[in-house]
Amino acid sequence: MRRQKAEGTTRTTKYFDYTLLFLIIFMLGFGLVLLYSTSSYEAMNKFGDSTYYLRHQLRNMMLGLVLMVFFIVVDYRRWKRLALPIYGLSLLACVAVIFFGVEYNGSKRWLEIQGIQFQPSEIAKIAIILFMALIISRRPNCLGTFKNYCKMIAFAVPLGGIVAVSNLSTAIIIMGIAMIMLFVAGPKARYFIGLMVAGAFAVVALILAQGYRSSRIGAWLHPEDYDNGYQTLQGLYAIGSGGLFGKGLGESVQKLGGVPEAQNDMIFSIICEELGIFGAICIILLFVLMLWRFMFIANNAKDLFGSMIAVGVFAHIALQVILNIAVVTNTIPNTGIILPFISYGGTSLIFLMAEMGLVLNVSRSIRIEDR
Numbered sequence: 629m630r631r632q633k634a635e636g637t638t639r640t641t642k643y644f645d646y647t648l649l650f651l652i653i654f655m656l657g658f659g660l661v662l663l664y665s666t667s668s669y670e671a672m673n674k675f676g677d678s679t680y681y682l683r684h685q686l687r688n689m690m691l692g693l694v695l696m697v698f699f700i701v702v703d704y705r706r707w708k709r710l711a712l713p714i715y716g717l718s719l720l721a722c723v724a725v726i727f728f729g730v731e732y733n734g735s736k737r738w739l740e741i742q743g744i745q746f747q748p749s750e751i752a753k754i755a756i757i758l759f760m761a762l763i764i765s766r767r768p769n770c771l772g773t774f775k776n777y778c779k780m781i782a783f784a785v786p787l788g789g790i791v792a793v794s795n796l797s798t799a800i801i802i803m804g805i806a807m808i809m810l811f812v813a814g815p816k817a818r819y820f821i822g823l824m825v826a827g828a829f830a831v832v833a834l835i836l837a838q839g840y841r842s843s844r845i846g847a848w849l850h851p852e853d854y855d856n857g858y859q860t861l862q863g864l865y866a867i868g869s870g871g872l873f874g875k876g877l878g879e880s881v882q883k884l885g886g887v888p889e890a891q892n893d894m895i896f897s898i899i900c901e902e903l904g905i906f907g908a909i910c911i912i913l914l915f916v917l918m919l920w921r922f923m924f925i926a927n928n929a930k931d932l933f934g935s936m937i938a939v940g941v942f943a944h945i946a947l948q949v950i951l952n953i954a955v956v957t958n959t960i961p962n963t964g965i966i967l968p969f970i971s972y973g974g975t976s977l978i979f980l981m982a983e984m985g986l987v988l989n990v991s992r993s994i995r996i997e998d999r
Contacts, residue, residue, distance in 0.1 A: 643928075645991035648921040652696075652969075652984050655914060656689055659970040665878045666898045667891035667972065681891050681972050688974050692981030699985025704934055704993070707986075708765075711758040715787065718755035721748035722790045729794065736794050747975040749791050749798040754979050754986075756784055756802050757809075757940030764813045765933040771814025774822060780810055781823060792834055797963035801947050803827055808943035809936055812926075848961035860958050862887045863897035867957065874904030891972040893964050896956045911970075915949050922987060930993035938990050941983045 660682060667681035721739065725748055729736035738745045763783055770776045784806035792799035811820040844856065851857025866882035880901045883890045890898050900908045919942055926938035945968055952967045954960045966973050968980055
């Protein structure tokens with residue numbers, strides 16, 4: 629009897645997703661290589677230092693890694709009590725952008741405090757993930773009707789609406805994160821489609837409300853006829869000239885002033901030119917692997933709050949990658965969305981690393997039973 633009891637016992641071991649950690653580190657390192665290749669020419673012309681963007685990205689990456697380690701160490705369940713205050717502070721910061729924001733390239737998206745500039749809209753992404761994870765975990769059984777679906781999504785509308793005033797593309801991502809989290813928590817396809825249709829009408833209304841956004845539609849349909857279609861055209865030339873295997877790392881021609889601000893949201897076009905379609909597909913597959921790890925963690929998380937955090941980060945990365953590639957290939961109008969881990973960015977990279985820390989912390993809650 630003792631032997632049978634010993635054979636029937638199970639041993640529980642702790643888990644940590646080292647595969648996801650490796651993917652994050654690899655994407656960051658590979659992103660630095662691609663960023664330097666893309667930005668060195670413009671950095672030399674603009675600042676007299678070919679490593680200008682690389683050094684700043686490396687600094688932001690170090691800050692992001694510190695924040696990631698912090699979120700890995702601190703139990704994610706502690707953020708339940710802070711989810712609502714973080715949401716409120718994020719909302720106030722986004723309102724402050726409208727009145728006190730710093731303008732750059734015609735867009736007012738930054739706040740400056742003691743000489744430090746940051747984008748509150750990037751903080752809003754992590755705020756909406758935590759907040760939606762909180763309210764879904766508190767009321768997991770209230771998504772059975774379309775009315776309740778609408779009530780839940782209404783919690784995200786104030787933040788999305790405020791961000792939309794100055795940054796429509798980020799507002800779309802914020803609302804998209806909230807809707808995907810709701811869909812995963814209560815998979816009612818017709819409710820999800822209904823919210824998508826309502827969201828599409830809201831986006832169209834916001835585009836028509838401001839002239840410069842309407843001009844982007846024209847530049848999307850006929851980029852050769854609009855001044856703001858120049859970047860799109862040059863990006864398409866870069867993609868087309870890369871062919872199957874590209875011209876080689878560092879050999880891009882379009883980055884030599886052809887594609888404006890290539891190190892930001894158009895970096896994928898330079899990747900296609902230098903590494904070809906093959907290199908672009910490899911990068912997309914890396915993102916797919918990362919998304920798979922998010923879903924694995926979401927499916928095995930200890931509680932619903934942790935699961936929804938992983939789903940929220942999944943939605944953020946998936947939406948941002950899809951929209952960035954769609955913009956670069958002129959599938960949708962230009963929206964100024966950067967490619968995660970690869971494009972040049974400050975606040976975006978730092979808080980993206982914080983999200984990675986959150987998901988890795990959720991993975992620590994997973995317990996594997998060994999028989």
